[in-house]
Amino acid sequence: MGDRLRDNLDSRYFEAANALTSKQARRRIVAYVESYDDIYFWRTVLSRFENKDYYFEVMLPSHQKLERGKKSVLMNFIGDHVGPDMIACVDADYDYMIQGATPMSKRVISSPYVFHTYAYAIENMQCYAPSLHDTCVAVTLNDHRIFDFEDYLRQYSEAVFPLFIWSVWFYKTGRHNKFSLADFGRVIDPGGFNVQDPQPSLDHLRRKVGVKVRQLQAEYPDNKEAYLKTKETIRSLGVTPQTTYLYIQGHHLFDNVVVPILNKVCNRLRQERQDEIARTARHHMQKRNEMSCYEHSLQDIRQTLKKNTGYQLSPLFQRIQQDVEAYLTKGRTSQGT
DSSP states (O other): OOOOHHHHHHHHHHHHHHHHOOSSOOEEEEESSSSSSHHHHHHHHHHHGOOOOEEEEEEOOOOOSSOHHHHHGGGGOOSSSOOOOEEEEEETTTTTTTTSSSSSHHHHHOOTTEEEEEESSHHHHHHHHGHHHHHHHHHHOOOOOOOOOOHHHHHHHHHHHHHHHHHHHHHHTTTTSSOOOOHHHHHHHOOOSSSSSHHHHHHHHHHHHHHHHHHHHHHTTTHHHHHHHHHHHHHHTTTOOSSSGGOOHHHHIIIIHHHHHHHHHHHHHHHHHHHHHHHHHHHHHHHHHHHHHHHHHOOOOHHHHTTTOOGGGSHHHHHHHHHHHHHHHHHHTTTTH
């Protein structure tokens, strides 16, 4: 069976199933997502909208075989059979930044049944700077603020912003083979990092970005106007030099920027707590028992960060929820409820 026909049948199935239920039963709205990790994130988006009239079921778009990724999700939205019973929830990637320059981008930003993160991916949301201290507390059970995550990611963002504009331009114009996301990621990797003095790392990053920007300016000497136009577009979409970290590749931010910082900060916080136990224990047995109790209470950094929901206080999360609210309001209006 062709993908188009199968997807249309899926949509009709959900519509028919809802039509057959009693008027008192809640309507099911299927929300297709890209991967297993996305299920929890989109559940946190959609939960607050559930009521006596409808509920959401978040799932992968599997048919006869396991399929994941944005393309698989959006293949379910071909034809005229999409509607209030089936939606897609995807990472924005650069599709939001390039504003319809490609067919995929056009579908992401224009379909009333496709919802996206605005941030590059859910990983960026999980790394929302104001929530990272709470992540450290959850991991180490130590509430001592020894590192300013918000200031660091603000400076990191300001450092990479000029090259981010170039990256978006290359992607928008179909030249990403000339300067790929992997190339961009290598330049903006902060490398070595010292919790007590992060400034040298930031200074080194600024130098690397400056070198690459000058290289691209030399290779594309006539690109000044296009660069400035791309910058203006990016700014109009809500990206600022201070928040660029939310719009770079999510896996890079998670794996190469935030997790290494969290590892070092959490190691220091653990050591602080262990030193406190050793200092205050009245005898060896108490020290051993207390140390064992503490160590058994520690959490894994990566898993804790993946379950971090501090992004719910972010403007981007609120913007996603506004989109869902508008979709549901329109559905209620069209049904005369």
